[in-house]
Amino acid sequence: xxxxxxxxxxxxxxxxxxxxxxxxxxxxxxxxxxxxxxxxxxxxxxxxxxxxxxxxxxxxxxxxxxxxxxxxxxxxxxxxxxxxxxxxxxxxxxxxxxxxxxxxxxxxxxxxxxxxxxxxxxxxxxxxxxxxxxxxxxxxxxxxxxxxxxxxxxxxxxxxxxxxxxxxxxxxxxxxxxxxxxxxxxxxxxxxxxxxxxxxxxxxxxxxxxxxxxxxxxxxxxxxxxxxxxxxxxxxxxxxxxxxxxxxxxxxxxxxxxxxxxxxxxxxxxxxxxxxxxxxxxxx
Ligand code: CAA
Numbered sequence: 001x002x003x004x005x006x007x008x009x010x011x012x013x014x015x016x017x018x019x020x021x022x023x024x025x026x027x028x029x030x031x032x033x034x035x036x037x038x039x040x041x042x043x044x045x046x047x048x049x050x051x052x053x054x055x056x057x058x059x060x061x062x063x064x065x066x067x068x069x070x071x072x073x074x075x076x077x078x079x080x081x082x083x084x085x086x087x088x089x090x091x092x093x094x095x096x097x098x099x100x101x102x103x104x105x106x107x108x109x110x111x112x113x114x115x116x117x118x119x120x121x122x123x124x125x126x127x128x129x130x131x132x133x134x135x136x137x138x139x140x141x142x143x144x145x146x147x148x149x150x151x152x153x154x155x156x157x158x159x160x161x162x163x164x165x166x167x168x169x170x171x172x173x174x175x176x177x178x179x180x181x182x183x184x185x186x187x188x189x190x191x192x193x194x195x196x197x198x199x200x201x202x203x204x205x206x207x208x209x210x211x212x213x214x215x216x217x218x219x220x221x222x223x224x225x226x227x228x229x230x231x232x233x234x235x236x237x238x239x240x241x242x243x244x245x246x247x248x249x250x251x252x253x254x255x256x257x258x259x260x261x262x263x264x265x266x267x268x269x270x271x272x273x274x275x276x277x278x279x280x281x282x283x284x
Pocket of ligand 1: 048049050052053056058119141142143144146147148190225226231235
């Protein structure tokens with residue numbers, strides 16, 4: 001099957017990045033949000049990122065305009081009926097994702113591929129909500145989607161060879177390097193990233209070192225672009241806590257047990273960059 005139209009469910013941080021990427025690569029994209037307000041915010045984020053791409057010399061103004069014209073926003077799931085592939089990028093909540101897959105299964109063509117951008121939840125559970133489990137897989141992008149070169153594909157026991165090959169070609173066609181993981185908690189990247197980030201929070205919580213020194217240590221000592229606490233602010237404390245809690249629930253492995261400080265910060269609304277405050281202050 002040739003993919004021409006991409007449906008995206010959710011226009012948050014990840015969804016908007018996927019929409020932008022697919023539109024830039026020539027696909028017609030239909031993105032669905034739950035209400036007009038969220039949709040407007042998501043579309044504004046795409047415009048901002050495209051403007052940044054133009055400013056950085058990565059995208060011509062003409063290509064930006066053409067990409068923008070390929071994007072259609074909606075609040076109706078039924079508008080994804082024409083999608084060859086639908087990518088779910090809602091929040092990390094399994095029950096919500098399962099209900100979205102059930103809806104997608106009902107509204108999309110029977111031959112369409114259904115994918116989840118989940119960063120840690122069981123894709124098999126989502127597949128089980130559909131009548132086409134062989135056409136379901138994980139397509140985990142990284143933030144910021146237009147910039148990060150990786151796409152982590154998640155192949156379940158049920159994913160068919162044809163679906164895997166079509167989705168792989170689609171991902172590589174979006175300029176990404178593809179890696180493949182089993183449907184195991186956290187897949188490849190988050191199975192390694194989450195314990196590392198939680199350890200950094202514990203280190204700070206235990207007064208081992210200042211947050212700046214923890215971040216500088218990793219940035220300059222290991223040449224990472226961001227230290228772990230800056231990265232946590234970037235990904236979102238709430239998102240990271242969701243992921244850690246889900247991984248802990250599934251594995252009961254103490255490496256995924258969230259430190260109290262992280263939980264309290266999320267309750268207090270310190271979500272990182274998106275809320276203006278996390279480990280660092282972004283209000284200015
Ligand atoms: N569109 C296109 N290109 C863009 C762009 C945009 N909107 N914004 C930036 N770029 C390009 C820039 O032109 C630049 O390209 P060159 O290197 O070719 O010049 C590159 O992207 C870097 O941009 P900047 O120089 O403006 O910014 P920076 O150097 O401060 O880097 C960053 C920003 C890419 C975010 C970098 O800090 C980084 O890589 N951080 C780590 C990000 C990371 O780890 N992400 C994964 C998070 S985990 C996740 O997503 C998964 C999960 O499940 C939790």
